[in-house]
Amino acid sequence: MGCWTTSLDFGHLKAHSKVSVFFTMILVFTYLFYCLTGCCESIPSPLYVHQSFRSKLFPKEGKKLQADARVNGSFPDQDAEEETRLRGSGYDIYNNLSVSNNFGTKEFPQAIIIGVKKGGTRALLEFLRVHPDVRAVGAEPHFFDRFYDKGLQWYRNLMPRSLDGQITMEKTPSYFITHEAPARVFSMSRGTKLIVVVRDPVTRAVSDYTQTLSKNPGLPSFQSLVFKNSSTGLIDTSWSAVRIGIYAKHLENWLRYFPLAQFLFVSGERLVTDPAGEMGRVQDFLGLKRVVSNKHFYFNQTKGFPCLKKPEGSSRPRCLGKSKGRAHPQIPPDVLHRLRDFYRPFNMKFYQMTGHDFGWD
């Protein structure tokens, strides 16, 4: 009888554990599915991972994003590739907290590099990441221009965790030219510090064109795109490579929401010729101790740009990748001359607005 009772109980337990295993499996699969569809809050994925999952799940949407980028002549994926390469190369070794740390909290960025495209924004972000009190999302989130409908919690979730006293940052150069961006950033936090890396708009336009050309070798020549009418020499301001360089116009839109004191204008040229000097200004503006200094940089003759010195114990390259610092095609001097004439009044206005002569003329 005792034996019968024991075997009965045992049988009941077996059935019970089968049911438990079954429900556990259901729970695990539901959770995995939930995470794969991007809704999982507790395992946040970096943006580029998030997007590639999305494009696997929604291939049409992925293709449309790529096509839009092609039409607009912008290839944010290239910058994401750069970001992935840097992370993979151990570039983050300078940052004293590992990328996957679980300490601290996710905060909205207190400072954003809002522009300009091809100004040197990636170099600035990577130099800033050397600072132990800077925590920055590597890929461009494009929240205030493309993904605003995903909501602020989605945005905050993309940020790395930070500790007290650390600054959270991101960079998305297209914010500077996005009409809705100032109001949107303002509604997140009116105290956000805004950094704009500016570069001679003529060189910037050629750099922008070079990037588009690298993805689309059949692109018409720079001179055939830059003029509305080549005989009159009228510049085509509807071409984004030209429009982005009218800095005064874009800044006016931002100044409707933020006072000038909340902006820092970094010279893209000086970021190359004197990275430590420009980094000193940036750290002061962000209220950070001047940690990133001359001792972090060396000029790489092959690359033709400053690179970060190897951290101790690492043999990895410290320069930005091939998509940064490309050789530009030769543009006829008279075309560049006309473009320079076109930008002159806008540059003067920009110098006046910012109180800073960038010396582009």
Ligand SMILES: Nc1ncnc2c1ncn2[C@@H]1O[C@H](COP(=O)(O)OS(=O)(=O)O)[C@@H](OP(=O)(O)O)[C@H]1O
């Ligand atoms: N240290 C260092 N290494 C490499 N490149 C450097 C560096 N500092 C500034 N630059 C200049 O950055 C230009 C690219 O600008 P962005 O990073 O803002 O481009 S992007 O908008 O994110 O695509 C890039 O433009 P191109 O020279 O036309 O490729 C560089 O001139």
